[in-house]
Amino acid sequence: xxxxxxxxxxxxxxxxxxxxxxxxxxxxxxxxxxxxxxxxxxxxxxxxxxxxxxxxxxxxxxxxxxxxxxxxxxxxxxxxxxxxxxxxxxxxxxxxxxxxxxxxxxxxxxxxxxxxxxxxxxxxxxxxxxxxxxxxxxxxxxxxxxxxxxxxxxxxxxxxxxxxxxxxxxxxxxxxxxxxxxxxxxxxxxxxxxxxxxxxxxxxxxxxxxxxxxxxxxxxxxxxxxxxxxxxxxxxxxxxxxxxxxxxxxxxxxxxxxxxxxxxxxxxxxxxxxxxxxxxxxxxxxxxxxxxxxxxxxxxxxxxxxxxxxxxxxxxxxxxxxxxxxxxxxx
Amino acid sequence: xxxxxxxxxxxxxxxxxxxxxxxxxxxxxxxxxxxxxxxxxxxxxxxxxxxxxxxxxxxxxxxxxxxxxxxxxxxxxxxxxxxxxxxxxxxxxxxxxxxxxxxxxxxxxxxxxxxxxxxxxxxxxxxxxxxxxxxxxxxxxxxxxxxxxxxxxxxxxxxxxxxxxxxxxxxxxxxxxxxxxxxxxxx
Numbered sequence: 078x079x080x081x082x083x084x085x086x087x088x089x090x091x092x093x094x095x096x097x098x099x100x101x102x103x104x105x106x107x108x109x110x111x112x113x114x115x116x117x118x119x120x121x122x123x124x125x126x127x128x129x130x131x132x133x134x135x136x137x138x139x140x141x142x143x144x145x146x147x148x149x150x151x152x153x154x155x156x157x158x159x160x161x162x163x164x165x166x167x168x169x170x171x172x173x174x175x176x177x178x179x180x181x182x183x184x185x186x187x188x189x190x191x192x193x194x195x196x197x198x199x200x201x202x203x204x205x206x207x208x209x210x211x212x213x214x215x216x217x218x219x220x221x222x223x224x225x226x227x228x229x230x231x232x233x234x235x236x237x238x239x240x241x242x243x244x245x246x247x248x249x250x251x252x253x254x255x256x257x258x259x260x261x262x263x264x265x266x267x268x269x270x271x272x273x274x275x276x277x278x279x280x281x282x283x284x285x286x287x288x289x290x291x292x293x294x295x296x297x298x299x300x301x302x303x304x305x306x307x308x309x310x311x312x313x314x315x316x317x318x319x320x321x322x323x324x325x326x327x328x329x330x331x332x333x334x335x336x337x338x339x340x341x342x343x344x345x346x347x348x349x350x351x352x353x354x355x356x357x358x359x360x361x362x363x364x365x366x367x368x369x370x371x372x373x374x375x376x377x378x379x380x381x382x383x384x385x386x387x388x389x390x391x392x393x394x395x396x397x398x399x400x401x402x403x404x405x406x407x408x
Numbered sequence: 409x410x411x412x413x414x415x416x417x418x419x420x421x422x423x424x425x426x427x428x429x430x431x432x433x434x435x436x437x438x439x440x441x442x443x444x445x446x447x448x449x450x451x452x453x454x455x456x457x458x459x460x461x462x463x464x465x466x467x468x469x470x471x472x473x474x475x476x477x478x479x480x481x482x483x484x485x486x487x488x489x490x491x492x493x494x495x496x497x498x499x500x501x502x503x504x505x506x507x508x509x510x511x512x513x514x515x516x517x518x519x520x521x522x523x524x525x526x527x528x529x530x531x532x533x534x535x536x537x538x539x540x541x542x543x544x545x546x547x548x549x550x551x552x553x554x555x556x557x558x559x560x561x562x563x564x565x566x567x568x569x570x571x572x573x574x575x576x577x578x579x580x581x582x583x584x585x586x587x588x589x590x591x592x593x594x595x
Contacts, residue, residue, distance in 0.1 A: 084564045106564050110497055111516075115564060119530055121522045122562055133447040134410050139429055139438040194413050198446075201413070210429075217442055228445040234421055314415055401415060401435045 084108050087219055103205040105216065110227065112195075112220065114204060125202065127195055129227035135220075136194040136201075137213045141318045143190040145390060150184070152382050153177040160375070187211070192317050258313035260398040263323065266302045267391030270326065273299060274384040281377050296334060303327045314402075319394040326387050333380070410441050469501070480504055482514075512560070521563060524556035525570035532574040532581070542581045549578035 084106040106113040112132070116123040157174030161167045193207035193216075207213050225231055273295050280288045303326055310320050410419050417434035419441060429438035466476035468488035476486030480501040493500050496516050500508075508514030532549040535541035553575045557568070 086564075104564075113564065115562075117523075117562075119523075120527045121520055123520050124518060124563060126516065131446060132444055134424070134444060135442045136410060136413050137429075137440045137442075138413050138432075192413065196410060196447075201411075213440075221442065224444050228449075230445055232425060232443040232445050232447060234424065316414060 084113055087216060105204065105206050107219065107223065114202075114206075116205075127197060127202070129224045131197045132195060132224050133198065134196045135213075135217060136196060137191050137207070137210065138193075139210065140190050140192055140316075141394075142208075142321065143184060143188075145318060145322070146184050146190075147181055148390070149386060150177045150181045152386055154181070156379065156382055159378075256313045257402065258309055258315050259402050260315060260319075260395050262302065262306050262309055263315065263319060263391065264395040264399065266299065266306050266323070266326070267388045267395055269295065269299050269302060270384055270388035271392065274381055274388055277377060277381050277384065281381070293337070296330065296337070300327075300330050300334065303330060316394060316398055319391065319398060322387060322391050322394065326391070329383060329387065410443065410447070412437065412439055482508070515563060518563065521560065523562060524552060524559050525561060525566065525568070525574070528552040528556075528574035529570045532577040536577075536581070543585055546578040546581035546585070549574050550582075553578070 087105045087107060102117040104115045104117065106115060108126070110129055112127040112129070114125040114127070116125075154174050154177045157170045157177065160170040161174065188209050188211040190208055191210045191213060193204045193213050194201050195204055196202075204216075207216055273292065276288060276292045276295065280292065303323060306323050307327065309315075310323060409421065410424070411417060412419055412432040412435060414437045415432060415435040417432060419432060419439065421443075423430050423439070424441045424443040426440070429440045431437065432439050466486050468474045468476050468491055469485040470491050471488050474488035474490065477489045478492055478499045479486055481498040482500055482504040485501055487499065487501050491501055493502065493505055495505065505514075505517070509517040512518060528549050531545050531552065535545040553571050557571060
């Protein structure tokens with residue numbers, strides 16, 4: 078194949094990549110005079126080229142995603158251990174706890190997470206493949222010599238400082254800062270989520286149709302707020318990890334809504350006599366106490382765990398973002 | 409210069425090429441910057457306004473009043489510094505660039521390619537789960553494989569293995585349908 082001679086793949090960048098879409102794969106290839114970033118989808122590929130002589134800098138910023146992943150899997154392990162403690166027939170939960178522990182170890186072995194950008198005169202582009210600092214190190218080890226060869230040497234700090242002191246505008250000094258977003262809505266979203274977690278806990282111990290209806294209404298509000306937050310955070314300076322949390326929350330809320338819909342449908346079909354309205358449905362729903370139904374108990378426990386994790390992490394990150402934003406505004 | 413990818417704050421040159429993660433002055437995110445010479449070397453814009461020509465000098469094909477600088481590597485037309493587009497270690501004129509992109513003649517201008525082999529493979533494999541659609545998708549797969557066998561594939565190079573598997577699976581599906589229909593008719 079002629080293509081194989083033109084490009085060689087950068088080795089050592091493989092492994093597990095938590096992609097924004099399961100149907101998209103990002104790879105990096107070295108050409109004779111440029112770096113090729115390939116975004117592969119099921120039916121087509123998109124290409125972006127970065128010529129070695131044009132690359133000004135590579136920016137690598139550490140993120141908290143690795144810690145978030147560890148926290149999430151740690152929670153699953155904790156759930157498993159809790160279930161082992163209270164439950165007989167614990168083979169499934171041992172496998173559950175063991176598998177999640179392995180994921181934690183794998184995540185730790187892969188090293189800290191990061192987000193990597195490449196800067197040229199015209200743009201600052203993210204390289205989605207490079208999500209681990211170890212991968213960035215391997216990438217730079219291969220790319221740096223090629224760039225320095227194309228540009229005729231290494232970066233001269235003295236020249237840069239001299240130019241800066243003489244007041245010259247240097248190439249690449251375009252206004253590429255993202256849209257500023259205070260993060261108020263994000264804070265509100267995760268606060269709502271925390272309240273929702275509280276409602277689920279109350280529902281676990283006290284069966285009342287009012288709680289069911291309140292939780293349903295709050296779910297709708299959270300879903301709408303989630304969508305608004307997604308719009309607000311697009312191309313803004315909101316932290317990458319926080320953005321991922323909002324997406325994760327959307328997925329979870331979507332799952333809750335879907336599961337709740339089918340469960341309600343199932344319950345509604347079973348309503349053969351009496352009044353048929355939402356209050357009656359909520360009454361019927363609340364009669365299925367988690368204390369009596371084991372699988373429902375686990376559903377509640379898992380929901381509480383996930384919602385609490387998302388809400389607390391989101392609250393902490395939103396608060397930090399607002400603090401940084403406020404500090405930037407004061408300057 | 410270089411700005412933090414989180415908060416957009418400009419990062420001082422003393423933090424470039426240190427090889428370690430250093431906190432951003434504004435948001436304190438650990439950032440590592442590897443800078444290269446093109447960050448501080450300004451682009452060469454000299455001579456763009458050069459319009460003076462003398463007798464016996466070649467002139468630009470698109471600007472007869474401007475002195476020619478280089479010929480286009482693709483069509484050979486003389487180009488002034490304004491019309492010259494540095495591309496792939498050579499020079500190209502705007503017309504060749506536009507045509508090359510439109511007609512997919514210059515590979516390095518391509519930003520997207522359709523992967524007919526992946527499409528054929530998905531068309532062959534995915535409907536198997538539902539069984540019935542394969543009566544339509546199997547012949548469609550065969551058509552795709554034959555029609556696009558020689559079409560340009562991924563720019564980074566791929567073998568024909570996907571086409572081969574898709575063709576084989578489609579043939580098996582057609583064979584299974586034929587076998588089933590034959591027995592149905594017999595009954």
